[in-house]
Amino acid sequence: MIPSSFAYHKPSTVDEAIQMLQDAGEDAKLLAGGHSLIPAMKLRMNSPSALIDLRGISGLRYIRQEGNAIAIGAASTHHDIIDSNLVQSHLAMMVQAGSQIGDIQVRNMGTIGGSIAHADPAADWPACLIAADASIEMKGPNGTRTVAAEDFFLGLYYTALEEGEIITEVKIPIPAPGTKSSYVKFHQPASRFAIVGCAVMMKSSGGTCQSIRVGFTGVSDMAFRDTDLEDAIRGKELSAANVEAASQVAAAGKDILGDHFASTDYRLHLARVFAARAIHAAS
Amino acid sequence: MGISIEVNVNGEKRHSEVDARLLLVHYLRDTLGLTGTHVGCDTSNCGACTVLVDGKAVKSCTMLAVQANGAEVKTIEGMAENGELHPLQSSFKEAHGLQCGFCTPGMIMTAANLLERNSNPSEEEIRHALEGNFCRCTGYHNIVKAIQLAAQQLT
Amino acid sequence: MASLIGKPVKRVEDKRFITGKGRYTDDIVLPGMVYAYIIRSPYAHARINSIDTSAATAMDGVVAVFTGKDITGITGVPTGWQVNFKNGDTMKEPPHPLIVADKVRHMGDNVAVVIATSKELARDAADMVEVDYEELDAVADAVKAVAAGAPLVHDDVPNNIAFDFELGDKAKTDEMMAKADHITTLEFTNQRIIPNAIEPRCAIGDYNSATDRYTLYTTSQNPHLTRLLMCAFVLGIPEHKVRVVSPDVGGGFGSKIFHYTEEALMIWISQRIGRPVKWNSDRSEAFMTDAHGRDHITKAELGLDSEGNFLALRINTHANLGAYLSTFAPCVPTYLHATLLQGLYTTPAIYIDLTAAFTHTTPVDALRGAGRPEATFLLERIIENAAREIGMDPTELRRKNLIPPFDGVNEPGYQTQVALQYDSGNYEAVLDKALDMFDYKGFRERQKAAKAEGKLLGVGFSTYIEACGIAPSAVVGALGARAGLYESAQVRVQPTGKVSVYTGSHSHGQGHETTFAQIVADKFGINLEDVEVVHGDSEAVAFGMGTYGSRSLAVGGSAIMKSIDKVIQKGAKIAAHKLEANEDDLEFANGAWTVKGTDKSIGFGDIALTAYVPHDYPAGVEPGMDFASFYDPTNFTYPFGAHIAEVEVDKDTGKVKIVRYVAVDDVGNVINPMIVDGQLHGGIAHGIGQALLEGAIYDDDGQLINGSFMDYTMPRADDLPSFEVDRTVTPCPHNPLGVKGAGEAGTIASTPAIVNAVLDALSDYGIKDIKMPLTPERVWRAMQNGK
């Protein structure tokens, strides 16, 4: 399996990369961990004219606290994230999700920036970022802008990222005390991507849900926030019966995906099951 | 065409001019003749091509040779030191962790990364760590045993 | 010296594999070698209107582009078996061209081949070849294929029927079935499995015009057979000028038996262009072109009397052969499947009616177990259902109908209703041992307790018997085999007493280099290191039939035994001369010939040297110590066993988790228990893959829709438990080693054990069957539709 030929550039700063992206023309692509792009290029489903390799930019790979948020450089690998003490102490769901992405080798190379830019409908990070109320910072020829994760994913492999822009950072607010998070996943058995992935960030006290954000992946053609589900459980006691009842609205009104691993009604059923499991796990 | 790279492979500095599209696995196999690293798929699933890049397990079929510029790459050929087998190598033999041997180099490289991060993994952790490595011969039973054995020997 | 037989000797071949020094076909680079890229059909069925190769041919680095029109005078690759119609009409054997010229008949069919100086250029040039296809209707399912009006795969094969076949006594079966108090029926599909050895296929053709010699390096389980078929049936080139090498091969599982088009094609191309040429399969190609396995659609009925005794088994099966006949295609559903329908049971009347169909799919060939898994699945599934229907414990129903023990020496072999005579067996013993290991009684308690907590635990059983050690040539010849199925071996004692063993078997993971060396070292009383086993090169090994059907040790090992005996006999002549004793007074043990009752003896090494430096030598004895043998078995061998699986089903998702897996197998005598256990582990995993994870999915247009590892689920480490394996030993009475074969046993037994366990877990839902693979959705849906 051999990709088509392309030109290769390796910038050392983000600005340089933006410039190269402009100069290299329409068919140029950014290369981060390469774990979505290179497989597609090998199968010639994607044949960029040039690759701009972000791995030479040292300033894109960091995980640090900035005020009341955790800032993750776009070129941080999945492994960097699950291995980070900062993430481990505040964002259980990110560890749970990250350690279920692909396999050791994929996690050593794949990056969070690449994952969200690629916006595979079955990718794990998007659900977490939505539930965690993360924001995504992008830089392009016209400067820097930030978009909330829940507004970032717009469709199948389609995001708010505009031509010429580079994702530079993902910023996740440090959850308030008393908040717990969880990510549960039903794997597509062959690829191990998500058939359903459900991320929950929830504050509860005395066994009652105070506030909650839910993100889903795998269920529909893009990751989404499920406010109906949030509304159905917010303020309620987190009893098995209540959670079960609330989970019945999961993914309501969404266009549910169907394939030979999971038809639409089974997938919808799984969304409900995993919604309940995620809520319990975050209780 | 013709990007100049320098890669430290198994402790030896190699300078090469490569095509941008050359995959690391083809660089290792075809350019350097290190055929211990295998290709078993074209979708980055099977792990037969796994090598260590700067100490981390990587599927060399999903990395460009140019991305390895400046890196340290270790392949199965570099696992034995001073003529002595790495404990993972000897334990794969000891526990009959291989049959046809095609998946074995990748298994060993992934296991090396696992043991580096977790010196005493449980059976479940080992099985989880092998998610990206397929074996059609052994049913994984003895591969798990081999990694357990190596873990004991390494600690 | 301690005996080496029966010891878990560590494998001698391992060192090269764990150090990266294995030598697989794709590792081979020849001077001046060029690369082939094969353009494959994206359609299941289409007419090729035209192919424009001009742009590709004009590219720098492109050596040649060939299409089907360039290959004249060659019919294609043959099948190895001929199974004629019930009425005696000749089997339909349409040509399987090296490159198709007119029509493609399955996705992946060879359309054109591009040769270039690098694999990159070959790949790039392939994109420049333009093929104009006219898509035609296709059929992928064997039952639909034989229905009136189905699209034809081959214009001259009416109704797509390659042959039909029957076995057993129809009248008796109908009569007994009519007497049955209870009839259990089951309709099911034994789905198509894609072999996916981790090493993709590869072939290098190398023609030398100066010597007029051809060398084929290929990923084959049977290099000599490939040479024979390629020379005699495909290319018509002189066999003595052709060398076929199968170096280290990364797993076969049956999929590397077939003499594939690519092998002959590389030789043909190399001769045309005068350079060595390599083709290495991508995994995507492998999915479409490696011969698949299984794919039966079956209706089965089991008749029982009121006590639960089996009275009759009646079966109708449609076997999907794919678009062309592979090497073993006609044999698998017939002589490796229909003949095994007796299982371990005394069923007095059995009849099977089988239709073998062409479809617009990849050819089907032997896949680990080959026919025997299909037979075992059928039996063990229908027995499980029968037990549930008549309210009898599944182990009791099996036990009640088991064939009683017989050793095949003092008691005769067991004559089945379906043509075979079992060699020796103690079938109840494996069942008892397995039940004991599993603690069946304890399980039923745990199952109840789990149920009270809302958990679904289940147990599944399977017993099996297989016909291995394939096979007596006269028997298979009468059944339509186009080759004998003996094996050859040469034992060459070198002057220094070291021994080279040349075997026609081929190891692609089975550990022949160790097991065979153990036998030779043990028999000669020498060190294991002093024996080297050579295989896989037609130049080094006189002849061979290769490795499949769990035949290597039973047939190949027996051939080695014959040569060992010849060495010992000749050694005795030389020893008698040297010791000035009578040959009859000598005994050979522990590496020396000794005059019985004395301490006069001479060692193996001395005799070896004497044989090559025959200064003081018996008259009339030839110098040298080098013996070739051919061993043709007198019967199949019949390994058997009982497997038990415990599963837990997730009520919410339908996902099945294997909690425990217990296997007791009887493979006859065991030379290396470590290797035998390893074979079982791998086999069990393969069968579990079929039960829960794997299966080719073709849509109605004949498109393979899960042709990649992203969509086709391979068993991974975390899908499986550790296995608890043990054995009983009932030696095979008719081969010198008493061995039966272990390569396929696990696969044959595990598939029904798992499915039965899932159905047991769901016994409250009144579910009769769930289609394989038992994906979470199918299991969940069955629960929804159940009560």
Ligand SMILES: Cc1cc2nc3c(=O)[nH]c(=O)nc-3n(C[C@H](O)[C@H](O)[C@H](O)COP(=O)(O)OP(=O)(O)OC[C@H]3O[C@@H](n4cnc5c(N)ncnc54)[C@H](O)[C@@H]3O)c2cc1C
């Ligand atoms: C075998 C396998 C299994 C996998 N399993 C999972 C799984 O279970 N769950 C899961 O979520 N993912 C999975 N993945 C995908 C993996 O996580 C990828 O690494 C990830 O989707 C892409 O990240 P990357 O850094 O590799 O990006 P690349 O492949 O380098 O790039 C992907 C896309 O994003 C663009 N891009 C990259 N970085 C940026 C940036 N900073 N700004 C803008 N655009 C950018 C690229 O141009 C390209 O279009 C799997 C991949 C493989 C090969």
Ligand code: FES
């Ligand atoms: S060859 Fe790299 S993952 Fe299969």
Ligand code: FES
């Ligand atoms: S040993 Fe053959 S694939 Fe693992």
